[in-house]
Each structure stands twice: as C-alpha cells, then as structure tokens.
Amino acid sequence: MKLTVNGIEQEIFSPPLTPLLHVLRDELDVTSPKAGCQQGGCGTCTVLIDGEPRRSCLTAVAAVDGSEITTLEGLGEPEQLSPVQAAFHERYAAQCGFCTPGMVVAATALIERKGGPVERDEVLEALGGHYCRCTGYVKIVDAVMAASRGQTGAREDEPETGEEAPVMIPGSPA
Amino acid sequence: MAKHRGRGFATIEYPTGMNQNGDPSQAWIKLKPDGRVDVFSGTVDIGQGSKTVHTQIVADALGVPYDWVTMDNTNTDSSAVCTGTFASRGTFIGGNAVRLAAERVRERIIDIASKELEIDPSDLEIENGEVIAKGAPQKKIGIPDVAGAATYNYGELISGSSTALKPFADVDDSTGQVEIEPHSAISYAACVADVVVDDETGEVVVEKLVQVYDVGRAINPTLVEGQIEGGAIMGLGLGLTENSYPYYPSPENRGGEFGAYLGPALHDLPELDNVIIENPSEDGPFGAKAIGEMANNAQPPAIATAIFDAVGVWVTEMPATPERVLEALEAKREPRRDGKRVIFDEHISVRTVSSNGGEGFLGVDA
Structure with a gap:
C-alpha cells in the first residue's frame, strides 16, 4: 500500500x-x-x-x-502558519490543544470548500462533531470566521514590535 | 403542553487555593549574561495560560520587556515545587512566587547597577530594561550590561527564588483555638441564565448566560475571558447533561464509553455575555485573585432557578435531565400519598414556631 x-x-x-x-x-x-x-x-x-x-x-x-x-x-510551519493556524494562534482558540489538530484541519477544509467568508452556522455545521473541553468553542468559531475573511496577521490592538537589536554579550573580560 | 421561558440567577464565592498553609508554590529566576531572564516555576500550564500570565508578572515586576522572559516549566524534576494546577491557584499563589522571586532579582540588579553607576541603590529604578537614576534619566545602564558585569566582572549569578506560602497560624494554648484568616482572597461571581423548558419532553435549552466575574485584577483579559467561556460550557454540561452515574449509587446505565458521557458540543453553545470586574486583592500579584475552577460553579444553580421560574418546579439534583424535569412536573401535578391527595412542599410550607426549639411541651413529666 x-x-x-x-x-x-x-x-x-x-x-x-x-x-x-x-x-x-x-x-x-x-x-x-x-x-x-x-x-x-x-x-x-x-x-x-x-x-x-x-x-x-x-x-x-x-x-x-x-x-x-x-x-x-x-498545513503550515511554525514560522509560516496557515491562515487557520494563524487565526487560532492570534485569537487564543486553543487552550490544552488536544482538539486543535482536528479543528484546524476541518476548518481548513470548510474554508477551501466555501472559497470565501464562512458564516457562523456553517462553522457550527462543519465543526459540530468536534469536541472541545476547554475553550467553550467561542474563540474557535471566531478564529475560523476570521481566517475565512483573511483577518490574520498583526492586529490593531497589538503593539508594534520594533526591529530586533543584535544580541551583544557585554562586559566580556577580554 | 408548551414551551416556557424562565430566567434565573446564582451567585458564588470562591476561595483561592488551599488555605491555612501547606499549599506552596516556588519559583527561581536567573539572569543570563545578556540580560535575558529565565524563570523556573513549578506551576504547570495545562492550557489555561499560566505561562503567559507568569511571564507578564515577571516582566512587570522586573521592569523588562515581555519577550526577554522565558518560562521553563518543562519538567517537575528540575522545577521548583508547586502543589499543583488546581483550586484557581495558578495566578494567585504561583504568580506570587514568581513576583517575589522577580523582586529579589530586581534588588540584585539594582545593587550591581549601583556599583557600575556609582549611585546609591535607593536612587535607582528599573524601566523597560534599563536601570535609571531617579531624576537624572541620562544616567543609566542597560540590564544586559548589568548582567554582563555581574557575570564577568563581579563573578555573580544574578538570581532570586521565592516560595509563596500562607504561614502557619498561631494556636492559643489556653483555648486550643486557632486564629486564622479564613481565606487568602475570595473571588465572587454571578450568573444569569435564560432557559426554555418544554413541559412535554422535559428538555431544557439554555439560550443565554450573562456572567460576571470579580477576578481581582485581569492580568490578561483575553485569557480570563477564555476561562469564563470554557467554564460556561462546563457549567452548562454540569447543569443539563453530564452525568457519570445517572442512578447513583447504582452503577446502572453508567456510561461505558465516550459517547455515553454527554458534554456540551458546539450546537449547545448559548449566547454568552461576559463581564470582568476588577476588585483588587491586597495579597495577589498586582491585585489578581482567581478565575479557574470557579468559572463553572454558578451555571448549574442559575439554570435550576431559571427552570423554577419557567415551570414552577425545583430540580434538586443536577444535571437537570429531561427525566428529572418531567418527574418534578409530575410530582407537582399529582401530589398523592396512599392514593390520596396530600400536599407537602417544603418551599411553601410555614413551619409551626416552637417556644423551646422543638424539645417538647413544658410540664409533661410523668
């Protein structure tokens, strides 16, 4: 096989x-x-x-x-998350994370099938058979809807982080 | 036979952690030579976000950017001791441990910076990763330079450790009484439930939950909201469906498999309206109290009162399954004993007042 x-x-x-x-x-x-x-x-x-x-x-x-x-x-890499993964990460849609792999995979298929913004009812239909004990589902539904609308990446309420300064080791005895 | 709407509410109080000593959390913090901060804390993050919250607490207590701080709680062998992740104690007790440890590290940083800057420690403060002279902000030294100097010039590992522990209470030898503050920090919450009860099938649907939680200080409001939302669904399950032993103590009809235990699924999700109230605790880190285990306590009683409001019967055992609701409705319709209509309802009965506490009549000695 x-x-x-x-x-x-x-x-x-x-x-x-x-x-x-x-x-x-x-x-x-x-x-x-x-x-x-x-x-x-x-x-x-x-x-x-x-x-x-x-x-x-x-x-x-x-x-x-x-x-x-x-x-x-x-679906994605740690440094390059897929839209659904990024939305889950940014919107705190995982707590213990045990249900997350199935949720993300099923949500990805839903968004691919729809090809555009998905509504709340459609998320309920597609993820209704997925069980989550921690989150109360609220942030999962939000994340899937946001991912289908391309609302991922830096959010307005997050402070911008500046350029990472090179790490120097100061005070070396040399 | 119809559907009835009802609204009920419940309030709860929740003591944080186990009280009256014996419930320690420990933390150890060290500075790398480049000024980055390693935190070794015993508290385990099971998804509630204690790592994030502890990182915030350490960053604030030290005065360094959030991304300088790394939490290492990857194993309980090398980590400091923590009694566990339970009783809503992660932020309150575990958070206090990392805060106190961070304050000790802060003192060491200021001591070394004082030598480098030749300024008295009491005239220094830490802000955003730099030690600055009060009133003369041009005189400053970055924490990376302090950590480097400590490592390479002074031969010191800047570190600090702490245990958050409620101390033993004194026992009064003459009376044997113990004077103890009953709790460290009590969180309060209220929940309003809107339900629809079908008096034919006994089915209860929760349409909306309004939940108000006093958490002391919401160190991370999104994580607090995550706990409230997750707790709402757990509370909904406890109130309506979740039952390991439906005929306890008989094991009959005990759920033997995953599908037999009815936890709420996505379709059971009611409308949630969450409110966070900040009522800071003097004992908590930055005033924080708790929002873990308490988050699923208020929904079952709120649902029970809402059912009473809807159909006028009390379901006195949770969960309020259709079977129990129908039983309660049936008992209300047909109050019978030995086939006769005998009505006793403890909620409406007025008990006769006794002059001597029900001890019996005076002067009836034989």
Whole structure:
C-alpha cells in the first residue's frame, strides 16, 4: 500500500485493517492526529483524505490506499502558519490543544470548500462533531470566521514590535 | 403542553487555593549574561495560560520587556515545587512566587547597577530594561550590561527564588483555638441564565448566560475571558447533561464509553455575555485573585432557578435531565400519598414556631 502524506509518498507496511490514525502516528510518526475517543465521536483524529475531512480512527488504511493525506503538519510551519493556524494562534482558540489538530484541519477544509467568508452556522455545521473541553468553542468559531475573511496577521490592538537589536554579550573580560 | 421561558440567577464565592498553609508554590529566576531572564516555576500550564500570565508578572515586576522572559516549566524534576494546577491557584499563589522571586532579582540588579553607576541603590529604578537614576534619566545602564558585569566582572549569578506560602497560624494554648484568616482572597461571581423548558419532553435549552466575574485584577483579559467561556460550557454540561452515574449509587446505565458521557458540543453553545470586574486583592500579584475552577460553579444553580421560574418546579439534583424535569412536573401535578391527595412542599410550607426549639411541651413529666 502507498499513501502520500503531506506531499511525501510513503510505503505502508501495517496490516490492511489498521486504522489510518495508527498508521500515521505509529508507523509514520505523524503525531498531530490525536487518539481521542477512537470511536469517531470527538474529532481530534480528523485528517484530510484527498481534501475531505475524515475520522482517521475509523478508516482502515487499505480503504484509502493511494490517497493523499493531509494532516496539521502539512498545513503550515511554525514560522509560516496557515491562515487557520494563524487565526487560532492570534485569537487564543486553543487552550490544552488536544482538539486543535482536528479543528484546524476541518476548518481548513470548510474554508477551501466555501472559497470565501464562512458564516457562523456553517462553522457550527462543519465543526459540530468536534469536541472541545476547554475553550467553550467561542474563540474557535471566531478564529475560523476570521481566517475565512483573511483577518490574520498583526492586529490593531497589538503593539508594534520594533526591529530586533543584535544580541551583544557585554562586559566580556577580554 | 408548551414551551416556557424562565430566567434565573446564582451567585458564588470562591476561595483561592488551599488555605491555612501547606499549599506552596516556588519559583527561581536567573539572569543570563545578556540580560535575558529565565524563570523556573513549578506551576504547570495545562492550557489555561499560566505561562503567559507568569511571564507578564515577571516582566512587570522586573521592569523588562515581555519577550526577554522565558518560562521553563518543562519538567517537575528540575522545577521548583508547586502543589499543583488546581483550586484557581495558578495566578494567585504561583504568580506570587514568581513576583517575589522577580523582586529579589530586581534588588540584585539594582545593587550591581549601583556599583557600575556609582549611585546609591535607593536612587535607582528599573524601566523597560534599563536601570535609571531617579531624576537624572541620562544616567543609566542597560540590564544586559548589568548582567554582563555581574557575570564577568563581579563573578555573580544574578538570581532570586521565592516560595509563596500562607504561614502557619498561631494556636492559643489556653483555648486550643486557632486564629486564622479564613481565606487568602475570595473571588465572587454571578450568573444569569435564560432557559426554555418544554413541559412535554422535559428538555431544557439554555439560550443565554450573562456572567460576571470579580477576578481581582485581569492580568490578561483575553485569557480570563477564555476561562469564563470554557467554564460556561462546563457549567452548562454540569447543569443539563453530564452525568457519570445517572442512578447513583447504582452503577446502572453508567456510561461505558465516550459517547455515553454527554458534554456540551458546539450546537449547545448559548449566547454568552461576559463581564470582568476588577476588585483588587491586597495579597495577589498586582491585585489578581482567581478565575479557574470557579468559572463553572454558578451555571448549574442559575439554570435550576431559571427552570423554577419557567415551570414552577425545583430540580434538586443536577444535571437537570429531561427525566428529572418531567418527574418534578409530575410530582407537582399529582401530589398523592396512599392514593390520596396530600400536599407537602417544603418551599411553601410555614413551619409551626416552637417556644423551646422543638424539645417538647413544658410540664409533661410523668
């Protein structure tokens, strides 16, 4: 079996009925999809299979042989966040962070599908099956709506940081 | 058979941390030779944002920019001791530990700066990463230079440590009584709930929660709001759906899997109206009290009073599941004992006043 995970083609050696979640986490060491309830109930294992959000805990790897898989790792880099990741970061949409990978992946698919600003009802529909214990969902909904409107980057209420001065080590005995 | 609207409210008070000693948090702070600040604090950030808040406290207490400060609480082996992240104590007790440690570091910085500038320590202050002579701002030295001088010229590691701990109380030997301030800092909160109760199905929907929290000082208002919002949804679950043992103490119908425990999902999210009140505490860091565990306490009683307002029955056990609401409605409609209509409602009954506290009649000795 073969999978293209975040743009890299991978040969898969796990047994065919292994859940995709465990193939990603244990065989390929892609650990952003979390093993939450493992019953399809909490949503934190969500990955994109050929662009569609799917529960990787309920998906046998053989059923998606040859597919393109995108996880959180494939969306952005720490220094170059994707719009949804940036919005989550800037708007405090994560607390413990366990649900965040699934939320971000599903929200990315929603915004891609819509291709423009998403409304509150659409976020509720798309993320309704994702469980969050910490945030009360408020800032997550705000972040997804902001990301779909391109409202990321430096916000007005944040002070501008100046140019980083070169770090000197003063007072050296030399 | 109809839907009824109701509004209820509840108020709570919340003591911060465990009180009367035995609940320490420790912190240790050191300065790198380039003036950057490393903080080793025992408090664990579980997502509530204590790292951010402690960084703010240290930056303010030291007088350095926020991004000079690095929190290291990556393991509990090398970190200072902290009893734990619970009881809303992270900002109040853990925050006090880092504040006190930062104040000691500040003293050492000023001592060394005083040698470098040849100015008395009492005439120096720290502002935005620089030690400045009071009233003569042109005489100053950057904290990086102070830290460098300490490291390379004076052979000193600028550091400070502290434990935030409520001291033991004195025991009065003659009476055995203990005089203790009952609490370190009490936070207060109020919650108003608007509900719709369906008297046919027993279903309760919370439409809106107005929540007012006195947090002493909101060191980071966005994080405070995050706690209030998260607490609202937890409180909503405690009030309406979340139940591990529905027929406690019988284990019958106990949830055996994730889907059997009904925590609120996105669709249950009511309209939230949050208000933060600052009522500073003398004991807290910069006046802060607490907003952690208290954030999910006021919603269940507010929902219960709102149900009473809507349909006139008290649900006395939480969560107010449809089953319990229907039971309460049924009991109100059909008050029967042995098939007869016997009405006792402790909320409306007026108990007979006894002249001697219910001890019995006078003069009835045989």
